[in-house]
Amino acid sequence: MFEQLFSRASAIARHRSAPMAEEREAFLKHLAQQSYSRSSLRAKAYQLLAIVQQTRLATAGSVDPELIERAAQMRRYIARSDQRARPSGYSRSGFRYTATTWLRYLGTLSASNRTKSEDEARIALFEHFLCDERGLSPHTIRGCRSYASHLLTHLRGHGRTLSMVTVDDLDALMNGFTTSGWKRSSLSPVANGVRSFLRFAERQRWCSPGLSEAVSAPRTYVDERLPKGLDWEAVTRLLSSTDGDSARDIRDYAIILLLAFYGLRCAEVAAIRLEDINWDNATVRIRRPKQRHSQLYPLHAVIGNAIARYLRDARPPSKSRYVFLHLLAPFGNLGHPSIYYAVSNRLKAMGIRGQRCGPHALRHSCAQHLLDSGFSFKHVGDYLGHRSSAATRIYAKVNLRALRKVAQIDMRGIL
Numbered sequence: 001m002f003e004q005l006f007s008r009a010s011a012i013a014r015h016r017s018a019p020m021a022e023e024r025e026a027f028l029k030h031l032a033q034q035s036y037s038r039s040s041l042r043a044k045a046y047q048l049l050a051i052v053q054q055t056r057l058a059t060a061g062s063v064d065p066e067l068i069e070r071a072a073q074m075r076r077y078i079a080r081s082d083q084r085a086r087p088s089g090y091s092r093s094g095f096r097y098t099a100t101t102w103l104r105y106l107g108t109l110s111a112s113n114r115t116k117s118e119d120e121a122r123i124a125l126f127e128h129f130l131c132d133e134r135g136l137s138p139h140t141i142r143g144c145r146s147y148a149s150h151l152l153t154h155l156r157g158h159g160r161t162l163s164m165v166t167v168d169d170l171d172a173l174m175n176g177f178t179t180s181g182w183k184r185s186s187l188s189p190v191a192n193g194v195r196s197f198l199r200f201a202e203r204q205r206w207c208s209p210g211l212s213e214a215v216s217a218p219r220t221y222v223d224e225r226l227p228k229g230l231d232w233e234a235v236t237r238l239l240s241s242t243d244g245d246s247a248r249d250i251r252d253y254a255i256i257l258l259l260a261f262y263g264l265r266c267a268e269v270a271a272i273r274l275e276d277i278n279w280d281n282a283t284v285r286i287r288r289p290k291q292r293h294s295q296l297y298p299l300h301a302v303i304g305n306a307i308a309r310y311l312r313d314a315r316p317p318s319k320s321r322y323v324f325l326h327l328l329a330p331f332g333n334l335g336h337p338s339i340y341y342a343v344s345n346r347l348k349a350m351g352i353r354g355q356r357c358g359p360h361a362l363r364h365s366c367a368q369h370l371l372d373s374g375f376s377f378k379h380v381g382d383y384l385g386h387r388s389s390a391a392t393r394i395y396a397k398v399n400l401r402a403l404r405k406v407a408q409i410d411m412r413g414i415l
Contacts, residue, residue: 001025001032005042015045019052019059027102035316036329047098055099062110063103072096119152122162126200137289139267147193162206167214170194174215184218191217228356229364230347235260238362241346247314247327252342254306255324259343259359262286262297263366263384266339266359273321277307288385295385 002015055071072092103109130141154173198212242253276285282299322333347357370380
């Protein structure tokens with residue numbers, strides 16, 4: 001393997017003569033089977049060389065993440081030329097990742113031996129409660145965990161504990177978010193998450209009872225925010241921006257079609273699996289995480305051809321059952337951030353900027369386009385997977401064509 005990565009005899013000898021050459025070579029072959037590029041494999045080879053020459057991680061038996069972190073902070077920089085005396089943050093991150101994956105491959109990576117702090121233990125119990133007893137989605141649990149951590153960090157920064165928390169502490173926490181520029185719509189989930197954690201803390205007798213009722217969210221009004229979508233001409237231009245033969249263009253074209261023509265959310269696109277597409281019946285099954293059910297859509301010929309082209313020409317070789325994968329090894333399934341930037345970066349390149357220049361804007365565009373085409377609110381709500389008509393009626397506020405028709409009605413005979 002070293003002979004395939006390096007051309008100079010001195011470089012090959014350097015890697016061959018270092019300790020654990022067979023183990024390092026086997027790991028590099030393992031990465032090559034996952035379609036890592038040659039440049040990535042060369043970088044991994046140098047990082048493995050640093051591990052065996054500058055640390056005792058490979059010979060220490062059982063290694064925990066804290067030991068890897070200390071080694072990453074203390075090691076010298078190994079590269080083709082020793083121009084840098086101290087490693088950069090990027091170098092440390094790569095070293096840390098390579099050490100972790102290699103030791104896991106060798107079977108010597110152990111769980112962390114660090115004792116959890118009291119706050120961390122309480123957050124972990126809160127997470128289990130939200131998952132096991134309340135059955136909340138992972139996205140909601142991450143939000144509640146973050147807001148609970150904000151509360152505990154705020155208290156710790158002021159020399160206070162959860163058992164000492166008062167209403168004044170809660171007011172100071174919320175005022176801190178306000179002065180930092182958080183909007184009312186953003187403060188509402190913060191208040192809900194903090195309130196949920198305090199209710200759990202009251203049940204566990206970590207704090208005084210009744211504090212959760214003192215957490216109030218700022219007043220928001222029903223349908224106060226208009227859905228901001230793109231006009232259909234901008235959606236067409238966005239699709240035209242993917243008119244290329246690169247793997248990224250082919251993948252993004254299929255993703256944007258799903259977002260714009262089915263009005264899907266990021267999580268719904270990311271969750272599509274190969275078995276969800278029925279090519280014989282021309283249907284695609286969409287999992288609705290918010291409603292906790294799936295919905296069957298007819299697979300439009302244009303969208304089906306785009307997905308088929310991606311699977312045939314652009315999808316990396318992988319055993320993953322998810323349709324959309326990363327373009328670089330290791331080829332994991334796309335998450336929310338990757339889909340967001342696939343859309344937002346193209347919109348910014350088109351000169352479209354603002355608060356809503358991500359994938360969810362395409363969902364609003366889809367809804368408005370259907371309403372402008374004459375579909376009823378009931379049909380649009382069913383198509384988008386809304387649980388109630390209230391989620392769809394907000395589009396009546398921006399359906400200018402329908403409002404103009406109402407304004408033209410002669411009311412003289414009625415009044």
